[in-house]
Amino acid sequence: MDAPRQPTNVTEHHRSPIEHETTSHSTDHADERYRIVTEQLSVYFDGKPAIRDVSMVIRTNKVTAIIGPSGCGKSTFLRALNRLHEIQPNARVSGRILLDGEDIMSMDATLVRRRIGMVFQKPNPFPAMSIFDNVVAGLRFNGVRKRSVLAEIAEEALRRAALWDEVKDRLRAPATSLSGGQQQRLCIARALAIEPEVLLMDEPTSALDPIATAKIEELIYELKRSYTIVVVTHNMQQAARVSDYTAFMYLGELVEFDKTRNIFTNPSKRQTEEYITGRFG
Amino acid sequence: MERRLIFSRSTDVRRRITSIITLAMVALATAIVLVPLIAVVWYTVGEGIAGLTWEFFTHLPTPVGESGGGMANAIVGSGIVVGLASVVAVPVGIAAAIFITEYASARLASAIRFVTEIMLGLPSILLGIFTYAVLVKPMGRFSAYAGALALSIVMLPIVIKTTEEILRLVPQHIREAGLALGIPQWVVVLRIVLRAAVRGILTGVLLSVARAAGETAPLLFTALNNRFWHSGLDQPIATLPVQIFTYAVAPYDDWHRQAWAGALVLIALVLVLSIVLRLVVSRTQLDSEQ
Amino acid sequence: MSADVTTTSPIAPSRSLLSKRSSKVGNTVFVAICAVAGASVLLIVTAIVVQLVVESQPTIRRFGISFLTRSVWDPVAEDFGALPFIYGTLVSSLLAMIIAVPLSVGAAIFLAEIARGWLRSVVSFLIEALAAVPSVVYGIWGVFILVPWLTEHVATPLAERWGEHIPLLAPPAIGPSMLSAAVILAIMVTPIVASVARDVLSAIPRMQREAAYALGATRWEVIRTVLGSARWGIFGAIVLGLGRALGETMAVTMVIGNDPSIHVSILQPAYTLSSVIANEFTEATTPLYLSALVTLGLVLLLATLVVNIVARVLVWSVARRYR
Numbered sequence: 001m002d003a004p005r006q007p008t009n010v011t012e013h014h015r016s017p018i019e020h021e022t023t024s025h026s027t028d029h030a031d032e033r034y035r036i037v038t039e040q041l042s043v044y045f046d047g048k049p050a051i052r053d054v055s056m057v058i059r060t061n062k063v064t065a066i067i068g069p070s071g072c073g074k075s076t077f078l079r080a081l082n083r084l085h086e087i088q089p090n091a092r093v094s095g096r097i098l099l100d101g102e103d104i105m106s107m108d109a110t111l112v113r114r115r116i117g118m119v120f121q122k123p124n125p126f127p128a129m130s131i132f133d134n135v136v137a138g139l140r141f142n143g144v145r146k147r148s149v150l151a152e153i154a155e156e157a158l159r160r161a162a163l164w165d166e167v168k169d170r171l172r173a174p175a176t177s178l179s180g181g182q183q184q185r186l187c188i189a190r191a192l193a194i195e196p197e198v199l200l201m202d203e204p205t206s207a208l209d210p211i212a213t214a215k216i217e218e219l220i221y222e223l224k225r226s227y228t229i230v231v232v233t234h235n236m237q238q239a240a241r242v243s244d245y246t247a248f249m250y251l252g253e254l255v256e257f258d259k260t261r262n263i264f265t266n267p268s269k270r271q272t273e274e275y276i277t278g279r280f281g
Numbered sequence: 282m283e284r285r286l287i288f289s290r291s292t293d294v295r296r297r298i299t300s301i302i303t304l305a306m307v308a309l310a311t312a313i314v315l316v317p318l319i320a321v322v323w324y325t326v327g328e329g330i331a332g333l334t335w336e337f338f339t340h341l342p343t344p345v346g347e348s349g350g351g352m353a354n355a356i357v358g359s360g361i362v363v364g365l366a367s368v369v370a371v372p373v374g375i376a377a378a379i380f381i382t383e384y385a386s387a388r389l390a391s392a393i394r395f396v397t398e399i400m401l402g403l404p405s406i407l408l409g410i411f412t413y414a415v416l417v418k419p420m421g422r423f424s425a426y427a428g429a430l431a432l433s434i435v436m437l438p439i440v441i442k443t444t445e446e447i448l449r450l451v452p453q454h455i456r457e458a459g460l461a462l463g464i465p466q467w468v469v470v471l472r473i474v475l476r477a478a479v480r481g482i483l484t485g486v487l488l489s490v491a492r493a494a495g496e497t498a499p500l501l502f503t504a505l506n507n508r509f510w511h512s513g514l515d516q517p518i519a520t521l522p523v524q525i526f527t528y529a530v531a532p533y534d535d536w537h538r539q540a541w542a543g544a545l546v547l548i549a550l551v552l553v554l555s556i557v558l559r560l561v562v563s564r565t566q567l568d569s570e571q
Numbered sequence: 572m573s574a575d576v577t578t579t580s581p582i583a584p585s586r587s588l589l590s591k592r593s594s595k596v597g598n599t600v601f602v603a604i605c606a607v608a609g610a611s612v613l614l615i616v617t618a619i620v621v622q623l624v625v626e627s628q629p630t631i632r633r634f635g636i637s638f639l640t641r642s643v644w645d646p647v648a649e650d651f652g653a654l655p656f657i658y659g660t661l662v663s664s665l666l667a668m669i670i671a672v673p674l675s676v677g678a679a680i681f682l683a684e685i686a687r688g689w690l691r692s693v694v695s696f697l698i699e700a701l702a703a704v705p706s707v708v709y710g711i712w713g714v715f716i717l718v719p720w721l722t723e724h725v726a727t728p729l730a731e732r733w734g735e736h737i738p739l740l741a742p743p744a745i746g747p748s749m750l751s752a753a754v755i756l757a758i759m760v761t762p763i764v765a766s767v768a769r770d771v772l773s774a775i776p777r778m779q780r781e782a783a784y785a786l787g788a789t790r791w792e793v794i795r796t797v798l799g800s801a802r803w804g805i806f807g808a809i810v811l812g813l814g815r816a817l818g819e820t821m822a823v824t825m826v827i828g829n830d831p832s833i834h835v836s837i838l839q840p841a842y843t844l845s846s847v848i849a850n851e852f853t854e855a856t857t858p859l860y861l862s863a864l865v866t867l868g869l870v871l872l873l874a875t876l877v878v879n880i881v882a883r884v885l886v887w888s889v890a891r892r893y894r
Contacts, residue, residue, distance in 0.1 A: 300789035304790060311677060314701070314761050315694070315698070376609075384602055399883070403616075403872070404819070404872075406820045410623065410852070410864075467600075467602070470601070529825065540711055544711050547707070559699075
């Protein structure tokens with residue numbers, strides 16, 4: 001690894017996201033709303049920082065990709081966005097995360113997670129449950145009991161996850177009987193069923209074959225019409241294909257954040273350039 | 282070249298022969314270990330099968346000297362006492378296992394785990410003494426309740442241990458998936474994690490039931506015994522193991538025959554349960570393991 | 572179903588259906604229930620210890636420490652001493668371990684190092700079944716099958732051949748005895764020792780075996796090195812078996828002869844702590860008699876606690892080292 005241990009210019013990250021924005025190229029999107037804003041977000045495990053002072057914006061109905069070498073903190077950042085870090089007792093957070101202007105740390109965690117859904121690296125359907133039960137789990141375990149409502153929402157969610165046609169005749173089959181790619185789309189449907197505003201995806205295709213990956217990428221493109229999507233990926237081609245904005249993280253810090261086009265054609269930081277050209281990571 | 286001299290051919294042969302002889306002794310030891318199992322099953326079936334009549338399952342014991350009669354009250358009694366014990370031990374045990382795996386800090390978890398192991402090793406007769414002091418003495422009489430309490434203390438550590446081992450096999454990402462859907466943690470644990478582990482937990486529960494059904498010592502001075510149908514759960518009650526014991530040490534041939542029949546019922550129950558459990562567990566320990 | 576469709580949410584009704592209640596109450600209640608359940612284990616074990624200590628007080632006040640060393644057991648005169656029972660418990664358990672240890676360690680080696688595939692699962696299953704047989708079934712088998720067999724084929728020949736010269740084998744060999752108790756205990760603890768020792772052996776990393784093979788070791792030599800690494804864990808398994816032997820009640824009660832006096836000969840009857848409790852607890856008519864029996868229970872408790880704690884620590888130390 002020939003990259004320097006620390007980014008050369010750290011002051012960049014301490015500016016507010018708005019300032020950061022104006023210094024970049026994208027003044028043409030000034031009217032876009034920010035769904036999530038993080039302000040100097042740091043996450044510590046046992047007192048050691050995993051990410052430091054990440055200030056970033058997630059734009060409504062856009063796909064934001066987070067790239068960086070493994071261990072750079074991109075998953076930690078993502079998990080902090082819906083407070084999933086809290087299940088690790090040794091985790092601590094500083095800074096703020098605003099969802100539609102409201103600090104999520106002062107909200108009930110379960111309510112935050114209903115508004116910010118998540119899809120994981122490995123497809124993780126609930127074992128011992130049918131396809132149908134998986135899709136409606138979020139509804140059922142949050143108090144929705146009426147079968148007709150559940151059935152209606154399940155179909156809609158499966159359609160939106162582009163899985164309906166493949167499973168409509170076997171909704172009662174165990175979820176584990178599906179292929180890996182189908183399971184991942186099932187997990188997406190499961191997340192969509194509770195109608196989140198934001199969908200976080202943590203390397204959603206890293207466990208899938210190329211054909212299944214293509215399907216998911218297509219789906220991400222479809223979904224951004226209705227949802228705000230943040231996708232963590234170690235696959236730069238994927239980031240370039242699916243995202244509107246890209247953040248590059250390295251050693252727990254946000255190195256560069258810009259429109260995807262700019263990041264991949266004209267990065268302003270040497271580290272970003274080295275990473276996307278494959279010189280490290 | 283010199284090095285070869287260190288390992289002379291004769292040493293080599295001797296080492297090899299030693300190896301073969303020792304391994305043969307190990308295999309022989311294993312065979313000897315299994316002899317008693319065969320002998321116990323063989324004799325229990327041989328001596329007990331004749332006593333397994335319709336009457337055995339449907340009649341009360343007859344007074345000494347009269348032949349015939351059965352252990353119907355003891356069979357039903359065992360069912361009642363073990364059932365009551367399960368009602369207490371299974372939920373408490375599962376809840377305790379949930380506490381260990383889902384909530385307790387690492388230090389507290391290993392402390393509880395340690396005490397559970399210690400509890401597992403307590404002589405069951407002591408649980409009888411304990412129950413006598415906390416329930417029989419205050420109530421003023423032996424009862425089905427007291428027997429059930431004693432057996433539930435036998436079952437509790439078994440349920441905790443097996444449930445905890447299964448819960449630890451449920452992958453963390455299943456819990457995360459539930460939480461990420463905005464489901465409260467306790468609902469995630471109850472409805473998703475437990476459900477993923479249900480088969481393994483059931484195994485543990487059945488294991489503890491089998492163990493409790495065969496326990497005699499804790500019942501001797503809690504449930505006591507009863508020659509008749511029990512007249513209430515706060516009254517002494519007959520159980521199969523205690524009845525077998527009573528009959529086996531009595532000097533009447535007819536009783537011995539019945540004791541053997543009872544032993545056959547007990548051993549069949551235990552062996553059938555273990556075979557079923559073995560099949561269930563070997564098919565899949567956890568549904569989530571793909 | 573309400574229809575507050577927002578611009579971003581084409582299937583938006585669902586979220587408004589979800590319960591808006593805070594999850595805090597449910598979580599708190601649930602954790603509290605589970606914590607109480609978890610604490611119940613600590614509570615029960617503590618309560619057992621406390622209760623036995625408290626109820627032993629009359630005996631301890633009356634006889635003091637000499638309770639442990641006196642060999643009188645006379646309920647009529649209310650004169651009690653624990654020595655015959657302590658002796659019977661210790662000797663029967665130790666004899667049982669002498670028989671059980673080589674067999675069960677052999678079986679553990681067989682399961683962990685030699686048997687493969689179906690043979691391993693079948694033998695494993697049979698050994699588990701051996702552990703699952705209820706004590707009272709071993710007891711009835713012991714009374715009617717094992718004791719007569721031992722008397723005829725082992726005890727009597729031993730007594731006739733060596734009884735005159737070796738006090739340990741002195742006649743008469745009439746049936747229920749220390750020896751028969753030891754044999755039945757050995758049968759009962761063997762599966763426990765074998766399965767724990769097997770688990771300990773399996774915890775030793777494969778690499779150690781491969782390293783030994785690579786040095787040209789024979790199969791037995793490989794196993795010996797593995798046994799070397801696992802020795803404390805196997806010792807723990809043996810101690811665990813000893814704990815079971817000390818506390819075993821029914822089968823022993825049925826075959827040991829229940830004689831509250833100390834005989835040097837193992838061919839003669841004896842009595843154990845748990846057996847005397849099982850036999851006499853419901854007959855104990857006076858408070859002191861009952862307390863004396865509880866005190867025997869306390870002695871048994873302390874012995875098994877110490878033995879079990881030692882065993883656990885040993886077994887876990889091996890498991891932890893190779894985790």
